[in-house]
Amino acid sequence: MGKKSRTLRFINDVLEIVQNLNDTQIEVNMYTADQLNINNCKGCINCFLKGKCVLDNMDDMKRIKEEILSSDIVVFASPVYAHHVSGDMKVFIDRISYWAHLVRLSGKVGIAVATSGGNGLDLTTNYLYKIMSYMGIKVVGKFGVEAYEINDGYNGTVEDCAKLILEYLHDKPIESDEVLESVFRVTKNMIELAREYKTAEYEYWDEMGLLKCNSFEEVLKMVK
Numbered sequence: 001m002g003k004k005s006r007t008l009r010f011i012n013d014v015l016e017i018v019q020n021l022n023d024t025q026i027e028v029n030m031y032t033a034d035q036l037n038i039n040n041c042k043g044c045i046n047c048f049l050k051g052k053c054v055l056d057n058m059d060d061m062k063r064i065k066e067e068i069l070s071s072d073i074v075v076f077a078s079p080v081y082a083h084h085v086s087g088d089m090k091v092f093i094d095r096i097s098y099w100a101h102l103v104r105l106s107g108k109v110g111i112a113v114a115t116s117g118g119n120g121l122d123l124t125t126n127y128l129y130k131i132m133s134y135m136g137i138k139v140v141g142k143f144g145v146e147a148y149e150i151n152d153g154y155n156g157t158v159e160d161c162a163k164l165i166l167e168y169l170h171d172k173p174i175e176s177d178e179v180l181e182s183v184f185r186v187t188k189n190m191i192e193l194a195r196e197y198k199t200a201e202y203e204y205w206d207e208m209g210l211l212k213c214n215s216f217e218e219v220l221k222m223v224k
C-alpha cells in the first residue's frame, strides 16, 4: 500500500472529515505496508501456547500491537487481491491471530474497509468483520468501496464511515451483538476444555476474569 493507494486515500478522506467535525485533535496511528517491516508468521504456535510471538522484537509488530491495545477505534482496511485481503494484510492478521483466542480487543470499536476494482468486496469485508469480531472488537461498519467511486465522491460512503467514527468518539455505548455472543461462547468453551494444560490462553482468560463472565455483555461491562 503506497502513497497512491486508493485504500489509503479513502481512509485519509474519512479522517479529514472526522477531524474537521471533531472539536479536539484526535490521535491517529496509521500503518501502511510500504512503511512497515512485518515478518511472515513462522507457524511455531508460541503465541497460542506461551502468549508471545518470537518475532515481535525483530520487526514493527511489538509497537503496532501496543498502539492497537491502547486505542479506542480500530480500522482494518485492505485492497481486494484475488477476492481476499492483500498479502500484507493477511501477514499482519496472522501475526495477531492468537488474539482471536483471547477476545483481546474487547471494548474496542472497529470498522472493516475494502476497496476493489468491482468485485470481491463482500468476501473481503466479511472476512475482516469476522476476524475482528473474534478478537472481541465490536464491528460497527463494513465498507466496500469500488475504486471508481473513490474518484467520484464515494457515493456517500466516506461520510457514512466518518459519521460512525464520530459517534463512537463521542462515547456512543458499545453494545454486544449475536456475533460477539457466539464468538464468546465458542471461545470460552474451547478455553475451558484446555484447562488441564495450563496454556497462556487459559491463564489469560482466568487472570482477566473472562472465565467468570457468562456472556460477552458481561465482558463489556467488565472492561468499561
Ligand SMILES: Cc1cc2nc3c(=O)[nH]c(=O)nc-3n(C[C@H](O)[C@H](O)[C@H](O)COP(=O)(O)O)c2cc1C
Pocket: 001, 004, 005, 006, 007, 008, 078, 079, 080, 081, 082, 083, 084, 115, 116, 117, 118, 119, 120, 147
Ligand atoms: C494483485 C491484485 C489483485 C487484485 N484482485 C482484484 C480482485 O479480485 N477483484 C477486484 O475487483 N479488484 C482486484 N484488484 C484491484 C484492486 O482491488 C483495486 O484497484 C484496489 O482499489 C487497490 O487498492 P490500493 O490502491 O489501495 O492498492 C486487484 C489488484 C491487484 C494489484
